Amino acid sequence: MIEDFIVIGGGAAGFFAALRAKAVNPSLAVSIIESAPKPLGKVRISGGGRCNVTHHCFDTGRLVQYYPRGQKELKGIFSRFGAQETVQWFKQNGVQLKTEPDGRMFPVTDDSQTIIDCLMSRARSLGITLLTKTPVLDIRPENGRFTLQTPQGNFQARAVLLATGSAAKGYAWARQLGHTVEDPVPSLFTFKIRHPLLADLQGISFPKVKARLDIPGAKPIQQEGPLLITHWGLSGPAVLRLSAWGARELYGAQYRGKLTVDFLPEVTDEALKNALLQQKAETPRKQIVNACPVDLTRHFWENLLKWHQVPLEQAWADIPVKAVNRLVEVLKRCPFEIEGKGVFKDEFVTAGGILLKEIDLRSMESRIQPHLYFAGEIIDVDGLTGGFNFQNAWSTGWIAGESTGIRAKVAR
Ligand SMILES: Cc1cc2nc3c(=O)[nH]c(=O)nc-3n(C[C@H](O)[C@H](O)[C@H](O)COP(=O)(O)OP(=O)(O)OC[C@H]3O[C@@H](n4cnc5c(N)ncnc54)[C@H](O)[C@@H]3O)c2cc1C
Numbered sequence: 001m002i003e004d005f006i007v008i009g010g011g012a013a014g015f016f017a018a019l020r021a022k023a024v025n026p027s028l029a030v031s032i033i034e035s036a037p038k039p040l041g042k043v044r045i046s047g048g049g050r051c052n053v054t055h056h057c058f059d060t061g062r063l064v065q066y067y068p069r070g071q072k073e074l075k076g077i078f079s080r081f082g083a084q085e086t087v088q089w090f091k092q093n094g095v096q097l098k099t100e101p102d103g104r105m106f107p108v109t110d111d112s113q114t115i116i117d118c119l120m121s122r123a124r125s126l127g128i129t130l131l132t133k134t135p136v137l138d139i140r141p142e143n144g145r146f147t148l149q150t151p152q153g154n155f156q157a158r159a160v161l162l163a164t165g166s167a168a169k170g171y172a173w174a175r176q177l178g179h180t181v182e183d184p185v186p187s188l189f190t191f192k193i194r195h196p197l198l199a200d201l202q203g204i205s206f207p208k209v210k211a212r213l214d215i216p217g218a219k220p221i222q223q224e225g226p227l228l229i230t231h232w233g234l235s236g237p238a239v240l241r242l243s244a245w246g247a248r249e250l251y252g253a254q255y256r257g258k259l260t261v262d263f264l265p266e267v268t269d270e271a272l273k274n275a276l277l278q279q280k281a282e283t284p285r286k287q288i289v290n291a292c293p294v295d296l297t298r299h300f301w302e303n304l305l306k307w308h309q310v311p312l313e314q315a316w317a318d319i320p321v322k323a324v325n326r327l328v329e330v331l332k333r334c335p336f337e338i339e340g341k342g343v344f345k346d347e348f349v350t351a352g353g354i355l356l357k358e359i360d361l362r363s364m365e366s367r368i369q370p371h372l373y374f375a376g377e378i379i380d381v382d383g384l385t386g387g388f389n390f391q392n393a394w395s396t397g398w399i400a401g402e403s404t405g406i407r408a409k410v411a412r
Helices: 014-026 041-049 060-066 069-081 083-092 114-128 167-175 237-245 245-251 267-281 298-307 319-333 386-412
Strands: 002-007 030-033 095-101 104-107 129-131 139-140 143-148 154-164 181-187 189-191 205-214 221-229 233-235 257-262 334-338 340-342 351-355 372-374
Touching: 002 014, 002 143, 002 386, 014 030, 030 154, 030 298, 041 114, 060 069, 060 386, 069 386, 083 095, 083 104, 083 386, 104 114, 114 334, 139 167, 154 167, 154 386, 167 181, 167 334, 167 351, 181 245, 189 237, 189 334, 205 237, 233 237, 233 334, 237 245, 245 351, 267 319, 298 319, 319 334, 372 386
Parallel strands: 002 030, 002 154, 030 129, 154 372
Antiparallel strands: 095 104, 139 143, 143 154, 181 351, 189 233, 189 340, 205 221, 205 257, 221 233, 257 334
């Protein structure tokens, strides 16, 4: 039997494409072929089990700025199906999303299973065939059709969507079918750093720092945001954003680089120096460890003093101005050597993938192989942490489904 549309990969992008194709054209025979025993595996584990579905950013121009790769190309895609449309889609299908103070959107149940249940029940009610434990082993285009080889036998399709995420096979098929693949490299990771300032401070966070990443031979990258000290180094949105913008350069540098952190970006050097000198003048007898005039946790302040060999019990009166200058310097421009890549368990994504110029982004159809479509992580698009990666999957999946559905309708 020949299927009209076979989706390879039952992830976020694959499901959205199949659902949209069938909604546009109910007579279409649509199947999802998934290698794992259960579909939507990444949705399940995403966002710490809560699934950060999208981001509360309904302005296309602003939304695209969260994508280190794909920014320009996503504009047209998001103007057709962006974050607002995603929220509406889930609402129409019985899932209410809520927004957290940082803009991330989750199901009100705080449970990724809600999203899975919604997608699965929609697929069932539309009559989409879902085959699990069925790894596609090969794809061959012949006589205007595709033959998909699986251990359960061959399948034939008039149109195929590759929505295999970051699986190596997906990239290999794309290459085999004439496409260029930007080498996949990891994005969204933490930095391994050993430094006396960070010793035993895991769990301490800073609501806003300014951080600059220098990698030899690359342009410096700057980001602002919360910073978190971990057992192995530094994490938090500021670091994750740097890891995304510098993903390729960091990979090239074997995850070595220099990070410079301004722990008090809202305070100028001068204002900080004045605050320290004022403390010295007003509380000369107080031990420096007990009288920090700026908003820093006590443990961090202690580590800072120890690192600079300022005795913790020394009275402010005995602190030389030279030491004050050194504290200002390090709080405003603290240098760290990045020694490697750490893990960020809440979200992880691959930068790289099928070159966007080889895809017709109005339909997500290959410009090289007719009736072959791409959506989701397999294409050369990746976003920062915060729901942007799923948004890419929902949007590109939706467009691929819409165009296959309409095209098949017209052809009949
Ligand atoms: C731990 C973790 C947490 C995350 N949390 C978030 C988050 O909260 N918010 C966010 O926006 N993003 C998050 N992401 C990123 C997000 O999961 C991905 O961007 C998204 O899943 C990409 O969707 P996709 O459909 O393109 O690929 P995938 O979700 O990877 O789906 C691809 C599917 O294809 C199947 N497949 C692969 N090869 C074959 C084959 N040969 N035959 C058949 N099937 C095959 C795979 O089994 C898989 O089910 C997270 C990622 C991770 C790893």
